Amino acid sequence: MASEQQLQAVKNAKVLMVGAGGIGCELLKTLALSGFQDIHIIDMDTIEVSNLNRQFLFRQSHVGQSKAKVAREAVLRFKPHINITAHHANVKNPEFSVEFFKKFNVVLNGLDNLDARRHVNRLCLAAEVPIVESGTTGFLGQVTVHVKGKTECYECQPKPTPKTYPVCTITSTPSKFVHCIVWAKDLLFAKLFGDKNLENDLYVRSNDSSNSSEIVGDIFERREGEDSEKYGRRIYDHVFGHNIEAALANEDTWKNRNRPKPIYIDDVLPDKLVQQNGNLEKNSTVDDTLSVSAMTSLGLRNPQDVWSLVENTKVFLESLKLFLGKRGKEIGNLIFDKDDQLAVEFVTAAANIRAASFGIPMHSLFEAKGIAGNIIHAVATTNAVVAGLIVIEATKVLLNDVKNYRMTYCLEHPSRKMLLMPVEPFEPNKSCFVCSKTPLYLEVNTYHTKLRDFVEKIVKAKLGMNLPLIMNGSALIYEVGDDLDEAMVANYEANLEKVLADLPSPVTSGTRLTVEDLQQELSCEISIKQREDFDEEKEPDGMLLSGWIQAPQVEKDDEKPVVQGESTLVVSQLVPLESEGNGEIEIIPSGTKRKLSQTSSASTSNSCGTDGNGADKKLQVIDDDDEIVVLNDWNSETNKKKKVL
Numbered sequence: 001m002a003s004e005q006q007l008q009a010v011k012n013a014k015v016l017m018v019g020a021g022g023i024g025c026e027l028l029k030t031l032a033l034s035g036f037q038d039i040h041i042i043d044m045d046t047i048e049v050s051n052l053n054r055q056f057l058f059r060q061s062h063v064g065q066s067k068a069k070v071a072r073e074a075v076l077r078f079k080p081h082i083n084i085t086a087h088h089a090n091v092k093n094p095e096f097s098v099e100f101f102k103k104f105n106v107v108l109n110g111l112d113n114l115d116a117r118r119h120v121n122r123l124c125l126a127a128e129v130p131i132v133e134s135g136t137t138g139f140l141g142q143v144t145v146h147v148k149g150k151t152e153c154y155e156c157q158p159k160p161t162p163k164t165y166p167v168c169t170i171t172s173t174p175s176k177f178v179h180c181i182v183w184a185k186d187l188l189f190a191k192l193f194g195d196k197n198l199e200n201d202l203y204v205r206s207n208d209s210s211n212s213s214e215i216v217g218d219i220f221e222r223r224e225g226e227d228s229e230k231y232g233r234r235i236y237d238h239v240f241g242h243n244i245e246a247a248l249a250n251e252d253t254w255k256n257r258n259r260p261k262p263i264y265i266d267d268v269l270p271d272k273l274v275q276q277n278g279n280l281e282k283n284s285t286v287d288d289t290l291s292v293s294a295m296t297s298l299g300l301r302n303p304q305d306v307w308s309l310v311e312n313t314k315v316f317l318e319s320l321k322l323f324l325g326k327r328g329k330e331i332g333n334l335i336f337d338k339d340d341q342l343a344v345e346f347v348t349a350a351a352n353i354r355a356a357s358f359g360i361p362m363h364s365l366f367e368a369k370g371i372a373g374n375i376i377h378a379v380a381t382t383n384a385v386v387a388g389l390i391v392i393e394a395t396k397v398l399l400n401d402v403k404n405y406r407m408t409y410c411l412e413h414p415s416r417k418m419l420l421m422p423v424e425p426f427e428p429n430k431s432c433f434v435c436s437k438t439p440l441y442l443e444v445n446t447y448h449t450k451l452r453d454f455v456e457k458i459v460k461a462k463l464g465m466n467l468p469l470i471m472n473g474s475a476l477i478y479e480v481g482d483d484l485d486e487a488m489v490a491n492y493e494a495n496l497e498k499v500l501a502d503l504p505s506p507v508t509s510g511t512r513l514t515v516e517d518l519q520q521e522l523s524c525e526i527s528i529k530q531r532e533d534f535d536e537e538k539e540p541d542g543m544l545l546s547g548w549i550q551a552p553q554v555e556k557d558d559e560k561p562v563v564q565g566e567s568t569l570v571v572s573q574l575v576p577l578e579s580e581g582n583g584e585i586e587i588i589p590s591g592t593k594r595k596l597s598q599t600s601s602a603s604t605s606n607s608c609g610t611d612g613n614g615a616d617k618k619l620q621v622i623d624d625d626d627e628i629v630v631l632n633d634w635n636s637e638t639n640k641k642k643k644v645l
């Protein structure tokens with residue numbers, strides 16, 4: 001039961017909800033039913049059919065309409081007397097300025113991407129408005145509270161990024177199915193159907209074939225008069241037969257690995273492919289390109305079946321033929337899309353054939369699609385639980401009940417019989433460049449690196465700036481904005497093409513750049529250090545930023561993709577820390593174990609720890625034998641459990 005004080009706080013609050021998707025729909029409903037009366041919603045999207053299974057405020061008839069607006073109307077139907085304002089827009093738009101954010105008592109995020117979350121974090125820091133941040137991935141979920149000066153900000157902790165793989169693992173020595181998927185999708189599919197001008201490592205580096213990439217360039221071209229079956233068979237033999245033979249020639253590679261087996265198509269499918277439903281190539285006037293399917297024409301129905309090598313070979317050939325015959329116009333421009341059935345069929349088949357060659361278990365199209373599209377299926381219940389937790393935390397924030405703030409993690413499997421794991425928030429990280437304004441350092445070859453690379457790879461991608469401005473001392477070297485005159489735009493464009501050392505005010509070793517984003521009201525200093533060489537694989541940007549919190553790469557053991565929707569932190573990174581005897585557990589991010597004693601008020605050394613004026617990091621977990629335990633009284637001195645029947 002909420003207290004009178006809580007009810008008043010809720011009633012008088014003005015809240016901003018960003019995102020009206022899976023979490024957002026649940027959240028808006030829960031806010032309205034909890035007594036909130038002034039709610040703004042921002043969502044840039046329109047409703048899609050695929051949202052309907054869990055975004056329950058939306059119906060079939062709403063497909064194509066604004067999520068924010070439809071969500072508002074749906075909730076007003078059962079709570080007609082509250083104020084809901086819908087903004088169908090990107091939260092990064094300039095209209096959502098720091099001034100706009102200042103109007104709210106708390107911001108509630110139900111977003112699905114890092115970029116927007118970072119942007120909202122910065123605006124909230126500048127506007128001094130607390131955020132309750134959330135994310136879900138299947139059964140996993142989390143709700144975290146961020147209040148300037150009191151808790152860490154959203155960017156104080158590193159965020160997991162999807163795992164990338166060394167090129168040689170993908171091109172030569174795959175050991176997991178996901179490696180075969182990456183090869184099929186990013187190399188083979190891209191080579192056959194994507195932009196031919198893009199560099200592509202689809203060749204095998206054997207000891208004596210230093211110029212093999214040139215030879216391969218010709219091999220992927222369809223020869224004059226070559227029919228699609230013949231072309232498909234030639235590609236098949238090249239990538240699954242000859243390339244593997246060439247790789248086997250590198251004896252050193254296989255000393256401690258299983259040797260792959262070359263696969264040639266005549267051994268698997270000696271006869272010409274005949275489709276069960278006739279040759280669709282002749283039928284190429286049908287316009288609905290996305291409904292074209294090799295599975296359909298081969299009579300393969302169940303996407304959860306694992307195909308045999310023969311079936312995979314047929315799907316490989318048939319999907320290639322269908323691309324050539326029915327989607328020829330797109331060839332050269334295709335980018336893999338998990339919702340493109342034919343693309344998924346091709347990638348599944350190619351990955352499976354490669355897997356067979358390397359002795360890796362094959363997978364169904366359903367599983368392959370999940371891996372290729374980084375899909376973890378959303379669970380409506382997790383969204384509902386998370387939405388409830390957001391409202392609980394928001395209420396505490398409104399009451400300024402700092403000592404009871406919790407970051408809560410929803411687990412997939414009970415840990416000590418608990419599915420919800422509450423943790424006290426950490427203090428601001430003193431080396432966070434966002435909330436603690438820590439200077440950054442960049443090692444770069446200033447004689448080779450263009451300003452464009454610095455802007456794209458560092459300022460935008462790593463620092464998450466939206467409208468950056470870069471200054472060297474008092475000289476402005478780059479700026480984005482609507483109010484620039486043509487001469488300035490031309491000047492900045494010219495600068496982008498110059499290497500750093502050749503800029504009108506040269507950037508060389510020792511230079512201190514100021515990089516700002518006026519919209520986010522964020523400014524940081526970057527000290528430049530000249531460095532000649534970079535490791536292409538480990539430092540693909542050709543630059544090394546430090547003083548910045550590097551995101552760890554995560555990969556689940558079962559080869560499933562990592563974090564869908566780039567949620568804030570994955571639970572697998574949390575380390576429950578047990579103290580001796582008293583049943584207390586502490587969970588801390590990123591695998592850095594700390595003892596409970598270190599988190600007491602005496603601890604000042606750990607940048608994530610408390611410095612004495614915050615609450616200590618103890619988390620009390622009640623020993624119990626119940627199946628599921630939730631904490632029911634967030635305001636009590638010690639959290640108590642409640643049985644879920």
Ligand SMILES: Nc1ncnc2c1ncn2[C@@H]1O[C@H](COP(=O)(O)OP(=O)(O)OP(=O)(O)O)[C@@H](O)[C@H]1O
Pocket residue numbers: 018019020021022023024042043044045046050051067089090091092110111112113116378565
């Ligand atoms: N920059 C942004 N500005 C406004 N809304 C955003 C922004 N980025 C993401 N969103 C919204 O956040 C919501 C996230 O919801 P959710 O994670 O359920 O994704 P979805 O797109 O609805 O579903 P799915 O991706 O699983 O098909 C989406 O409705 C999306 O439009």
Ligand SMILES: [Zn+2]
Pocket residue numbers: 152153154155156157428429432433434435436
């Ligand atoms: Zn921070």
